[in-house]
Amino acid sequence: SAHSDLIARLPKAELHLHIEGSFEPELMMAIAERNRVDIPFKTLEEAKAAYDFSNLQEFLDIYYQGMNVLRTEQDFHDMTWAYLERVKQDNVVHVEMFFDPQAHTERGVPFGVVAEGILAALKRGEAELGITSELIMSFLRHLSEGAGFVLLDESIPWHEHFIGVGLDSSEVGHPPLKFRGLFERCRELGFKLCLHAGEEGPPEYVREALLDIGADRIDHGNRAMEDPALIQVLRDTQTPLTNCPLSNLSLCVLDDLKKSPVKTQLEEGLLVCVNSDDPAYFGGYINQNYEAISEALDLSAGQIIQLARNSFAGSFLPEDAKARYI
Ligand code: HPA
Ligand code: ZN
Helix, strand or coil: HHHHHHHHHCCCCEEEEEEHCCCCCHHHHHHHHHHHHHCCCCCEEEEEEHHCCCCCCHHHHHHHHHHHHCCHHHHHHHHHHHHHHHHCCCCEEEEEEEEHHHHHCCCCHHHHHHHHHHHHHHHHHHHHHCEEEEEEEEEECCHHHHHHHHHHHHHHHHHHCCCEEEEECCCCCCCHHHHHHHHHHHHCCCCCEEEEEEEEEEHHHHHHHHHHEEEEEECCCCHHHHCCHHHHHHHCCCCCCCCEEHHHHHHHCCCHHCCCCCCHHHHCCCCCCECCCCCCHHHCHHHHHHHHEEEEECCCCCHHHHHHHHHHCCCCCCCHHHCCCC
């Protein structure tokens, strides 16, 4: 596209990435064989054909099934390392990644296996690729608040290794306020709070995340644009919004990227940035997301640069590190 060179060359931070959503079918098939675990497809073509979603839940069912092959520290390391090597090519210099421990502990994989595998790859990524990183532990919102407290407890030995907590999985019917006490506790422990809201759920869920829970970042946030008062709060507080264009398209949050809120959000002075969410499932890593949204909305070079700047401004990097990129 017209801005491919600019997009390729811009340093970027990725702030909305589920590491289990970067698990490519090639690697999944290799690890399935290594661990002697059955998977429902035999070829790349079969896998890609299964990745045809009409809503969030259809994706989540396949996402949780795919990660079932992950059993050892080595598996979690290999998946994380593959992501880092891939986004090095996209000039990602910093990543704040979600992981979904309950999707592993619920099937008997210990928290430590998950965390140590991911952390080993992140450490290597900084040493060998120069990519800095932070980890965000996400709670599955289709589970209970009590289950979230159990996770918070069993993760205590690793608390120094993550910067924040998240809230993901099936949104509708599981509003932020279901987890009020849990996030209050997480805030007291010093964690940043990043909540998925307004992807499929109504503007009211964004309002709860922002005003009742005190979220530091809103993941997706598309449907906030239905509420002018909420737009005003997002502008006044400069709360980062982590938009994911190809995810929106894949999950039918949008039927056309031309309807994406990103350009309006930029024009309204909101702190929006562009991310890949689950690149192995949604057809593209971060630069492909920049390409797709730039093309669909006819973004200017200045707006593309603003999106990359916003990715640093919205990160949890220390101010001096941010300043190098803003
Ligand atoms: N939304 C909610 N939960 C998720 C997503 C998402 O886009 N990706 C992985 N878990
Ligand atoms: Zn997400």
